[in-house]
């Protein structure tokens with residue numbers, strides 16, 4: 035556990051990627067495989083289910099520290115992280131500096147996972163005895179595991195790079211072996227770093243290649259003829275695998291979603307053995323994609339009734355073929371993969387090939403961009419025809435060129451304290467637009483301001499508070515912000531009747547007065563444009 | 566005592582304490598910007614803080630001073646200043662009238678600090694306490710421990726040929742760091758212009774600190790590899806930082822106790838070091854003064870007052886525009 039705490043601290047205390055990879059590599063070099071497997075489990079963003087209800091942990095902390103409930107709430111509102119709050123409150127100065135050390139795997143397998151078999155009294159006795167004996171850093175990590183929130187702020191690309199470095203393997207092989215589901219065992223870790231390449235789990239997807247947002251004018255990309263242009267579909271990026279007689283559909287979040295989309299699974303039965311496709315799951319009818327909201331409705335359902343299936347039929351729009359006849363095609367140029375893809379999916383229903391946008395010049399393409407919204411797409415994907423299928427977000431070969439976002443000017447009405455990294459500042463805001471003579475809250479937004487602006491706004495909020503509702507403050511309706519968002523839907527759940535997609539703050543319009551803010555009616559007009 | 570639009574006011578004495586608007590007669594606890602504001606006719610403070618008050622209020626401000634513990638009668642009210650242990654020359658103000666004693670703490674801490682006189686417990690009927698860190702999560706480690714950590718961080722960066730840029734409050738924290746590190750090394754530290762003049766005031770007051778050099782006086786092209794640089798937090802992210810080449814950043818502040826505060830501001834390292842009392846010391850001090858009534862100002866006023874009431878102390882928040890010291 036101490037070794038993990040050292041790693042966590044090292045990752046936490048640097049903003050340099052090289053230093054992070056170095057710290058990770060050092061860890062994987064030194065840790066025994068059974069510990070390394072568990073560390074990897076957390077580092078790749080997997081989580082244990084909560085082991086102990088939060089309410090109990092809070093109760094025991096109060097019992098040990100004599101902190102009353104209201105004060106615990108106050109502290110939580112200021113820190114925003116339960117595991118940290120508990121570690122800080124229990125941090126009496128006479129805590130032992132050195133304590134008994136147990137390896138990470140033993141902590142998990144012998145202590146933490148068995149907690150599930152104990153009743154509340156048994157759990158209490160265990161947890162209190164650990165809390166008593168642990169230094170603050172380890173105590174914080176323990177709490178994170180108990181609450182099922184242990185996340186280490188490091189990208190999986192860096193983790194892969196570190197493991198690859200230690201194992202002496204190419205990063206893509208490590209990334210591939212980490213895909214799909216696996217259990218943290220010493221055997222798994224040994225296989226992960228082994229030189230033997232004949233391993234195989236037939237359901238395992240390839241790591242996705244991700245496009246980077248285009249920030250320069252597309253003309254800078256060079257000759258238009260060297261680029262394949264597709265619409266950027268607004269659905270669920272996925273990988274469709276047909277191997278050894280079964281079909282597996284993975285989302286980019288590495289979730290198996292095959293059963294959510296039976297019509298896609300059925301259609302895939304027509305594919306030859308040893309086929310892997312990259313594409314997008316969309317709600318789709320009569321050869322046309324439907325709005326993302328429809329697909330979302332379907333994801334939210336517990337049961338897929340015939341009615342739901344009929345309302346939002348799904349299709350898999352294929353972008354690329356990564357494996358054919360069991361052969362890994364990723365190093366071939368896109369030009370060739372695309373030809374194979376088109377031949378393969380000719381006349382396969384529910385698996386259309388993503389159409390190519392025909393526009394001879396970059397200027398023509400800019401014009402075609404205007405159609406994007408009507409087509410329920412987010413913009414264009416630009417892919418270099420000579421590019422191999424890479425891993426992760428590597429700049430240069432794949433770009434996404436988004437259509438401009440919608441904008442609205444809205445008035446700040448409520449402020450909420452941030453969580454985690456932004457605790458003890460007001461960083462989350464509720465914004466309103468005019469509905470007649472009243473300001474109607476329409477959306478929350480929290481990203482988009484610089485740290486300096488957040489600080490300035492935080493001071494303004496404290497000095498212009500009207501009322502406090504627990505941690506939330508209502509403020510004088512004086513500040514106007516320009517918000518950007520990607521779409522708008524009608525929503526009976528919201529009092530305003532509309533819900534914005536991906537709202538964020540574009541700028542603080544200190545030049546505007548509240549009366550300059552937009553109206554609810556003007557927002558509703560966008561409903562049609564947004565579909 | 567009462568609160569007027571100008572600030573805390575003693576009615577029989579006819580003076581304000583740390584007023585936030587210009588008044589005729591201002592008694593000042595210490596030279597921080599939220600306590601010592603310009604524009605008043607007469608100022609009165611502790612002698613040890615005179616140099617800093619002049620830097621803050623201007624060379625031609627009218628500032629009278631008293632030694633710690635020296636009594637003065639103003640319109641029949643007896644006042645005296647007592648060490649608060651916060652920064653050089655910081656004071657608590659004792660006010661006595663008609664058998665009633667009040668103490669205005671200003672900002673204070675109980676931890677030892679080689680740059681100023683240690684906090685003195687002054688028994689009183691009514692105690693006005695600060696609450697900058699008035700939540701039970703705020704507990705400070707021993708200063709020696711933190712100073713060791715900072716030195717180790719400097720050494721680690723030195724070994725890698727990197728500069729270590731440590732942000733800190735320009736008045737008080739910077740000088741305390743220089744004095745604490747002077748117990749452990751004699752290397753020269755580079756300082757930002759905002760700290761420089763204040764360091765001189767401390768030196769004039771006889772505080773022993775590490776030798777310092779002004780960053781802007783260093784010849785162009787000089788390498789800062791292995792150097793420790795002290796700068797105010799406002800310099801973070803500015804073009805001023807470019808000259809240091811490869812560097813790590815740290816911030817020495819009580820706020821660094823909470824991980825999110827450090828992460829949000831993007832500092833590599835946070836060192837928990839404050840010139841304010843932590844939660845246990847706030848509670849201890851209230852007890853030590855034997856006050857019958859406690860008024861709470863600065864920072865987490867509501868939680869501290871509420872908690873004290875639950876402990877049987879007659880306590881209430883005192884509304885002032887002070888928000889506590891964001892950088893400390």
Ligand SMILES: [Zn+2]
Pocket residue numbers: 595597651672890
């Ligand atoms: Zn102060």
Ligand SMILES: [Zn+2]
Pocket residue numbers: 597599600672863889890
């Ligand atoms: Zn203050």
